[in-house]
Amino acid sequence: MTSPSGTVELRELVLPALANHHGTLFAGQALQLLAKAAFLAARSLVHREIVMAGVSGLDFLAPVPVGHQLLLRAWVSRVGRSSMTVCVTALADAPGLPLEKVIQGFFEMVAVDPSGRPVSIDCSDIQTETSP
Numbered sequence: 001m002t003s004p005s006g007t008v009e010l011r012e013l014v015l016p017a018l019a020n021h022h023g024t025l026f027a028g029q030a031l032q033l034l035a036k037a038a039f040l041a042a043r044s045l046v047h048r049e050i051v052m053a054g055v056s057g058l059d060f061l062a063p064v065p066v067g068h069q070l071l072l073r074a075w076v077s078r079v080g081r082s083s084m085t086v087c088v089t090a091l092a093d094a095p096g097l098p099l100e101k102v103i104q105g106f107f108e109m110v111a112v113d114p115s116g117r118p119v120s121i122d123c124s125d126i127q128t129e130t131s132p
Helices: 027-046
Strands: 007-013 049-060 069-079 083-093 100-112
Touching: 007 027, 027 049, 027 069, 027 083, 027 100
Parallel strands: none
Antiparallel strands: 007 069, 049 100, 069 083, 083 100
């Protein structure tokens, strides 16, 4: 099943290499995973090169122990002239437990040309889902 353009779902397993000294997902590693999901969601919408311009409202709601899966859901919530806002949530998934929202954040992504300069997002480049 394919996701609509501008959305992405990824799964990551929290291994010891991603953990801090408490045995839970290290915040820096979490930020890297959320940034990857934001990048993929933005690029899937505009089909251009994308860079991150900023992160806002990053909230760590609960620790994620080693051995849990992290389900990352990202979607483009706003498209401007050359920038987009991408919302990302991370849910912890462990056998026998309900999904729990553990991290959420908002990423500002910018469409760029080959030299890294911002470029306008052409609305005709945006793929929208059509109903069958």
